[in-house]
Every structure is written in structure tokens, then in C-alpha cells.
Amino acid sequence: MDLNEHYTTLYKESVEKIAADTYQIDTQIDSATDNRFGITLLIRPDIHIKNKIQGFLEELKAIDPEQYYYPNSDVHITVLSIISCYDGFNLATISIPDYVKIIKKSLVGIQDITINFQGITASPSAIMVQGFTNTNSLNDLRNNLRTNFINSGLEQSIDERYSIQTAHTTVARFRKEIKNKEKLLEILEKYRDFDFGKFNFKECHLVYNDWYQRDELVKEIHEFRLK
Numbered sequence: 001m002d003l004n005e006h007y008t009t010l011y012k013e014s015v016e017k018i019a020a021d022t023y024q025i026d027t028q029i030d031s032a033t034d035n036r037f038g039i040t041l042l043i044r045p046d047i048h049i050k051n052k053i054q055g056f057l058e059e060l061k062a063i064d065p066e067q068y069y070y071p072n073s074d075v076h077i078t079v080l081s082i083i084s085c086y087d088g089f090n091l092a093t094i095s096i097p098d099y100v101k102i103i104k105k106s107l108v109g110i111q112d113i114t115i116n117f118q119g120i121t122a123s124p125s126a127i128m129v130q131g132f133t134n135t136n137s138l139n140d141l142r143n144n145l146r147t148n149f150i151n152s153g154l155e156q157s158i159d160e161r162y163s164i165q166t167a168h169t170t171v172a173r174f175r176k177e178i179k180n181k182e183k184l185l186e187i188l189e190k191y192r193d194f195d196f197g198k199f200n201f202k203e204c205h206l207v208y209n210d211w212y213q214r215d216e217l218v219k220e221i222h223e224f225r226l227k
Contacts, residue, residue, distance in 0.1 A: 003166060007121040007130045014122035015188065018181060024125035029068050029175045029212065036211045038085035038157075039094075039221065041103060041145070043077040043204050045169065049117055049197045050075050053129060053171055056120070056191050060127070060172060063183045068173040073215035077115065077131060077169050079138070079204055080145050084157045085211045091219070094155055100222050102152055103206060106144035111226055113137045115167050117196035120188060125174050127188070129196055131167030138167060173212075202226050 017023045028034050045053075050072040057069045082099065083089060114134040121128050133139075142164065149156045178184055203226065208219040 003130075003132055006166065007119070007168075010123060011121040011188075011192070014124055015185060017124045018122070018178065018185060021181075022124070023174055023178065025177070026068070026125055026173050026175050029173060034211065035087050036085035037089045037091075037217075038081060038083040038209060039091070039099070039206060040081050040209050040213075041079040041204055041206050042213070043079060043115070043201050045075060045077065045115070045117070046197075046199045047072070049199060052196045053117075053169075056129075056187075056194070056196075057171060059187050059190075060184070063187070064179045066176040066179070068175045068212075070171050070212075071215070074213050074218075075169055075171065076213055077167055078164060080142050080158060080164065082145075082149065082156055082158065082206075085209070086157075091208050091221075096221060098152070098154055099206065102148045102154070103145065103222075103224060106141060106148050107224055107226065110137050110141045110144070112200070113141075113226070114198055114200045116198040117169070119193040120191045121168065122188065126170050127172040128168040128170050131169060133167050139165065 014023070028036075053070075053075060054072060060067065061069060083094075112135065115138075116132045116134070117129050118132060119130045121130050146158055149158055204224050206221040206224070207213075208221055210217040
């Protein structure tokens, strides 16, 4: 996949939908009955990058404070959704040591992954910061995980929603009607190629999480260090 081309296509299509009022509103964000949980292997950017993201989000909040904006604690890059969130998933029904063992096996030989956050893109329901990797190691890790979990017989739902190939981080979601489309689109264009920074990550985290990775609901299961 040509990531830059993918992000650009997504951006153009989504901006057109925002302009035409055919974007999507996430009605589950404020639901008190949302009981969708799963387990995810993820990466957390460093604080320098998170703070630059918050600077971008502050501009969006100033024109439309009612949308859903990710705080620093919730900003993440999904390596792979091992069990995609579904209603009623219970961590007690799986053997955590078995999952940890497979992830450790999948990490063997994976090293030196730098993620560069350059510019923003969008979907019909959200705004994302674009991530680019310096090598194929992240996709190698994902492919290792896919193979090892599919062959394990353990509960998993890898790639059932879509096959993840990017290194983006979702930073805002539309939960209400957009108040000022023109100004929103102006800010998105301003940050289209903005340099949010880069970092070389040394660990990833297996977590039990809700759909939005809200810190108050996320439970850390295991931290993995890259060699």
C-alpha cells in the first residue's frame, strides 16, 4: 500500500462528505449502555507528539467544542485489534498467558520502528493524524500476529472489520452536527501536512479496552519491550 496515496484519497473523499453534510455522527460515544469491549495491542506516542496533537485539537475545540476530542491519555496507534470490541466481552473468558505468549513469539526479530506523524487525514466520522513508518517492521509484526493467532485456536477476530495497514491515530470523532463546516475544513487544510514529530517506540501494550480507548475504562494486561 502507498500510504501517502491512501491517506490523500481518504482525506479528499471525507472532506467532500463533510462539505455535503453526508458525514457520519457516532451515536454511541455518549451512550451509558455501550458495553463493547475487546483486547488490543497498541503503541502510545511520546508526550511531545501528544502535546502537538492537543494544539491542533484546541483549534478545533475553539470552533466546535461539542465534538469528541481525544485527551493525551487516550491517544494511541493500533498495532492490531486481537479481539474487536463487542457487547459483553469478558476478560475472564480467555487465558491471558496464552495471548501474551503468542505476542512475545510474534515480536521476535522486530526492532527499530520509527513512526513519523506528518499531516492529518479524515474519515466520514473522524479526524486522524497520519503516521508513516521507516521500515516494514510494523507490518511484519502485524503479519506475524495474524499468522500466529489464526493458527492458535484462541478466540480472535483479527481483520474481521478491516485489515489494518496504516499507523494513524484517531484524535477526534463527530458526535454532534458540525457547527462550522467552513472553518473546520479551513483548519483541516492548515494541518494537512503539519509536522507533529517522530518517535522510535520501544514498547507496546496489550490492553482490555472499550471502543474509544478511554483511559478510565482501559486495563493494561501486559507491556512488551522490543529487543
